[in-house]
Amino acid sequence: MNEEVDFVLDSAKEDMDKAIAHLEKSLLNIRAGKASPAMLGGVMVDYYGSQTPLTRVANVNTPDARTITVQPWEKGLIPEIEKGIMIANLGLNPMNNGESVIINVPVLTEERRVQLAKQAKAESEEAKIGVRNDRKVAMNELKKLDISEDLLKNAEDDVQQLTDKYIAQVEEMFVAKEKEIMTV
Template sequence: MINDIKAEAEKKMTKSLDALHAAFNKIRTGRAHPSILDGVMVNYYGQETPLKQVASINVEDNRTLAVSPWEKNLVPTIEKAIMSSDLGLNPATSGDLIRIPMPMLTEETRKDMVKQAKADAEHGRVSIRNARRDANSMIKELLKEKEITEDDERKGEDEIQKLTDRYIAEVEKALKTKEEDLMAV
């Protein structure tokens, strides 16, 4: 029973870590990376569709993304969607290829993005701690129902805490990497 609770907690913690990585991918650094455009939605025949489903996104060089739509008539729609996103990017169209130069980041912008990364990391830590709390309350419930002993309860809570510590360390490592990435000139 405790192993099931532990497995469930680990699954929730893994999802929290995945969500954190997705949030970090949306924070742009000075370098071009296709995942920056993951949140951009394009009006495709009346449906809001993710950009990567209607075009190929490639890195042309360090600071430029190239978006190649699969249908030529989508070029203005994609350009408009990128401009209206909150990424602060200005696409330039040449024929049926959309180039997106990554603007240089100022010191102030970098610091704001680090603050955002720290906030995302804190959300990740809170989510992991919530998974720990849920698991511990399930273990306490088993003890109350007399399905496990007090020793089993302590052992289970210790295992959940070790799991929590491991995932929190992963969050810290990811945050440190993202901060270094953002502050690199």
């Protein structure tokens, strides 16, 4: 096939991969009732005047399915870590024992599970839109190329197959996340 066509296809695949990676990250932030260090991924802490990710100033662990422990490298950071968790608005209530911050992850109610499933659905729809936009860009790029109609038709079919593959992958990820959320 033509080098230019290959370039357009590779570019579309790369962009669609980015949409999938973004969806994975978004779905990780939706908690499914089990404690996970990833739940605190977006927490920022005031560390000597600059906002620093929590993972850079403390160890985050999950000793069991309902508890997260945050062990700061400096004990003086405990109040800042508690404040950072509260500011992040995750619905979690941090407590400290003088050594570390302990967070008990509450059990999800049925209403909250439905809400989280809707949030996961919205994230997956955003990813599908991203993949379709990448398809549109690729199709427009192909039409700009000076190639035969047969080659153009084959390239457009390839882009559509790629799109279908990524849309199916998004749907698969959503179904898995929804099952995880709704499992009591």
